Amino acid sequence: MIGAQERAPARPGLLRLRPFWPAALPALVALAGLLGPFGAGGEGLTGALAAPLAALLALALLPALHGGAWVVPAATPFALAAAFLALLAQRALPSVAGWGYWAVLGGALLAAVAATARVSVIDLQGHDPAWQHRLQRALPAAAVAFLLLLAWEGLVVGSRVPKGIFPRVSDIGAALVSSWSVLMADAYLTFVREVAFGLGVGLLFGFLVGTAVAFTPFLQRGFLPLATAFGAVPIVGLAPVLGRALGVDWQSKAAVVVIVAFFPVVLNTVQGLTNVEPLKLELLRSYAASPLQAFFRLRLPNALPYLFTALKVAVVVGVVSVIVAEFLIPGPPNGLGQRISLSAHRGAFDVVFAAILVSSLISMGIYAVVSLLERLLTGWHPSNRGS
């Protein structure tokens, strides 16, 4: 365990050293690595890079040596920067990395991990400053993102893995830039023509059917068990069948999204329309409200949060399904799924990852928009009031 839960001392003297060894030791190792060879042929660092690298590592070491709970995290950016610089230095060399490089990279990354971990084990209380709370929440997640990217790039660069086996982060970035227009055209097809259309139609149909089911006890008994069972059915398997029925163009893929979105929407609509507090219904009845009024004033608002839950599920599953559908329906070679499949088969992994990145970012964006809409439209709901 990295650290027992402890309170930061009230005010340690600035020069009183209580080294935080989990961070300080890797930093020291990294400094020692500067003396070792960066290339397998024994090539060392050139002076132009050695000096700033040493400086960065020293800057990372100092907070770790100080050991103050809010001082140690300051080592994180310097350690990450040092790892980045080491990586640049190794990249310029003609060969596989030597132990010096691995020591600097590993030491710097480990130091960053430890320094970040230090801040997240501080047991904060409610009266502590807000910036401390915010830092504790944001720093680890942000650091991990950089860390993973650097580790990936560092490993692939250091061991000179061929591009056709595993791409570098920088390759992916380059592919993203060079095939930007192609990827955007693919994303337009996949997300606007297929996902958005499919979600819209699926939502509409699901809501209509769900409403019909909610007000028909017979259908509730007959349809709901089937709809629940459909959750376990690999609906994307329908893709080839739909491809045959609707053609290999975007329509069949949109149809997959429609079906994938349909079932969660039906289930949640029924739940939302029927899970109404009986007291409220009785109140409406005592006001002599018509069933239609009861529907629009009580049931529909009550169903909104359920609908948003279903929509969020449908967004996530829909994007996955559309990509699988593009795998399974080999149609015209556009769309992100087709791009991924085709690029993978010709070994262009940089394009594969770039396409995955684009699709993830867009689907996260859609998810965020849906969440925002949810907060705007259902902010009054008890489930959202607390947060």
Add this chain to the structure above:
Amino acid sequence: MALGAADAGGARARLGRALPVLTVLALGVALMYPVALWLGLPLARKRMENLANWLVTTTAAHPLAAVPDDPAAGAAPGARLTFGGAAELEAAAGAPERLVLVKDGAPLAAPFGFDGGELVLEGAVAGPLLTWGAELAGPLDEGLAPGAAGHLFRFADPAEAGRPLYLGGRLLEAGVVDAAERADGVTVAFTFPLGEGPVLVGERLVLEGAGFEADGQRVTLAAPPPFNAPVRRLTADYAVVDAASGTVALAQPSPVPPRAASGLALAELLVGAVDGVNRTFELQHVPLVENDPARRLMLDDRELSSAAERPRERVDGATRTFTFAGARGVVTVDGREAVEGVDYERDGAQVTFARPPTRNAQLRQYPDYLVSDPAAGVVTLAVAPQPGQRLWAASYTYYDRPACGATALDCFLSMPQHPMPFPHWIAQRLGPFLTAYPLADARNVVRATLYTAGGTLLALAVGALLGVLLAVVFVAVRPAERALLPWVIASQTVPIIALVPVLLLLLGNVGVTVQASLVPATLIGAYIAFFPVTVGTVTGLRSVDPLALDLMKSYAASPVEVFWKVRFPAAVPFFFTSLKLGAAAALVGALVAETESNNRFGLGYAIVGQVQAGNVADVWILLLISAALGIGLVALVGLAQRLIAPWERR
């Protein structure tokens, strides 16, 4: 769900539960019929409208169907004659003026009428009505015993191969259709739009029972025909097997050879005014086959040429004067008729255009006639026939009717690949499909299902283990959770399945033969199942009642005790719920992995294989199987939940 019959006994309650489900299921199945029609009928209609899918028929002057008593004597007025092609004549019977009697390639002047399908002469016909040709040689295929029955006969003079054949005084009807499939050297099953006679493979005659088995219009040959050999089937009495040698095949074996004859025939007049001015006429059977070698149009006793002449000069966009071989004809520019006196002036074989035709335009001169509209059967003659002349068709080929049937529904039913099958077709295919291969064969469906189920269960086990481990780490080590959980949650929106091709290639590089291994399915399924399990279990471990934690603290319980006694029981229902989500996802992952890795042992590969083979009903069966597999896996997780955590009952 509220249940009215809950108090009315177990069996009735179960029925009350099952009945609505079954009803909705039946409704859903019934709904497949209109959907299948809705998707299929437009395709069927398109198929029906495509002339390439039509049966073509060559119509010729209809010879005498029955040999008159004394064919050499001619016929007196009032004689009744019957001609072949009764159905076509019947259609034309209302309009005898559209038909003409011909003999030896020239129309006769004898007027006639119709009476109940028979032709009644109103004038006399001189000379012999029928001239017998030489008897055919044969039978060629049963030469063992003299007088034995056989199918193949040969004209002494191959040039006579087009002549009408008589057998025992009866006119034989010619008819043959091509198979819908092409011979690729392997295929043995062929479908014919009609016909029930022997099959012709190339120039070889194959008999039912000996060389093929017929199931309606579907024929299974004993041996595959060689590559690109024409596969045809007799639809009428005989067919010309080889025009070069003059060989014909009879549908019914005969010990006596048929006999060729020429003589009186009933031919079709072209429709149009014969007034010395009109040059456009219509054929009666449409649409016409273009480039029809069998088309023979006659003006009285002269055969019109369907040839086209090219100009001697190049069409370079500037030249206005062109020279053709002949001094008359219909001149066309890019298929459109040019009008003499307006578009061009003629000076013998030289044609001078008012404006030069555009560069590389197709300039043609048709010396006799031109088919100006094949769809409507319109021909344009170079010279207008004079009154008294008769323009008649000795023979021509036209598209008769769609081969698939008379209506779009017929065509839909006979489609080789339906966009969506009728449910009862799926039910019919179920038995043969499941038992098509023995259990030991990798192509057996039950085996493939078990294989995929095994892969998914492995994936689920690995994914669940990893997920729970990670969840425990997250709950025990706060930094790990702070740093990683946001990314784990965010990565749920990443289409992980997109990594499948990458992962497969990586596995291939590591040395796994992905085509015959459970590793890809397990790895990818586990990868997909592990996210929901992690998130669900973390939520579950966190969902502990704070009061319970306080109580444990007051008992001075160790963290391990707290975990086992409080956190673990609280997490179990969350774990299983997320595992059910994971099971469905893992199945998708396993199917995609099998598809992408071409693992021929799995269900995913079978689905793609049947899709490519176009066996739509089989695809649906596989789909239903994978749906049942998904439901079964979730039920299995539910069962495990009841066994492992019996205290958790809702």
